[in-house]
Amino acid sequence: MxxxxxxxxxxxxxxxxxxxxxxxxxxxxxxxxxxxxxxxxxxxxxxxxxxxxxxxxxxxxHHRLTLDPAGVESAQLPPSPELLTELMRALYHHISRDRTGWLALLELRLEATRRPELQAALTKTLRDNLNMNVEGHRASGIPGDDMTTVLLYYAMTGLILEHLTVPEVLADFDENDLIATFVNRSLAT
Structure with missing residues (x-):
C-alpha cells in the first residue's frame, strides 16, 4: 500500500x-x-x-466534524450555562458548514446496518466520541452531569439531521433559540 x-x-x-x-x-x-x-x-x-x-x-x-472549543470566541466565558449554550451553537454552525461530511456520515451509518465490521468500527468511533464529550464536560466545570451531555448529544444530533436533510421542518423555529432551550432543559434534569 x-x-x-x-x-x-x-x-x-x-x-x-x-x-x-x-x-x-x-x-x-x-x-x-x-x-x-x-x-x-x-x-x-x-x-x-x-x-x-x-x-x-x-x-x-469525525476529525472533520469535531469542533475545537479553543477556536470558539466565547470559550473565554467562565464555566456556565451560557458557555455551554455558545459551545452547542458553535458546534451546530461548524457542522452545518460541512453538510457533505454530515451527509456522508449518515450514509455510512446506513451502510453499517449491512456490514457488521463497519458497524463495529463505527459503533466504537461513535461511543468514543460520546465518551470524549462526557469526559470533556466533566473536566470543563460547566454545570450539568453526564446525562446533560448525553441529552445534548442526541438533541443536537436530531437538530442537525433535520437542518441538513429537511430544513423546512424547522422553518418556524430559530435554531439558536432551540439550542438554548436544549441546554436549559437538560440542565434542569
Missing part, C-alpha cells in the same frame, strides 16, 4: 464527497479517483478494499 499521507487524506475526502452525493452504492474506487482528480487506479493503491476505504472514511469524518 502506498503511504503518501496527504494523498490518502485527499482520497478519503473525495470518498466523503462521493458518499454524500451518490450514497454507498456509488462509492467505488473509480468514483473516488474521478472526484479526487487522480489517475484511475490510484485509490486501489491506497486502500486494500472497499471495506478499508469505508472504515477510513468513518474515522476521518
Amino acid at each position: 502506498v503511504q503518501n499521507q496527504e494523498r490518502r487524506i485527499a482520497l478519503v475526502d473525495a470518498a466523503i464527497e462521493v458518499l454524500a452525493r451518490d450514497g454507498a452504492r456509488g462509492l467505488t474506487f473509480r468514483a473516488v479517483d474521478a472526484e479526487a482528480g487522480v489517475p484511475k487506479g490510484t485509490a486501489s493503491n491506497y486502500f486494500a478494499n472497499r471495506d478499508d476505504l469505508l472504515n477510513q472514511v468513518g474515522a476521518h469524518i
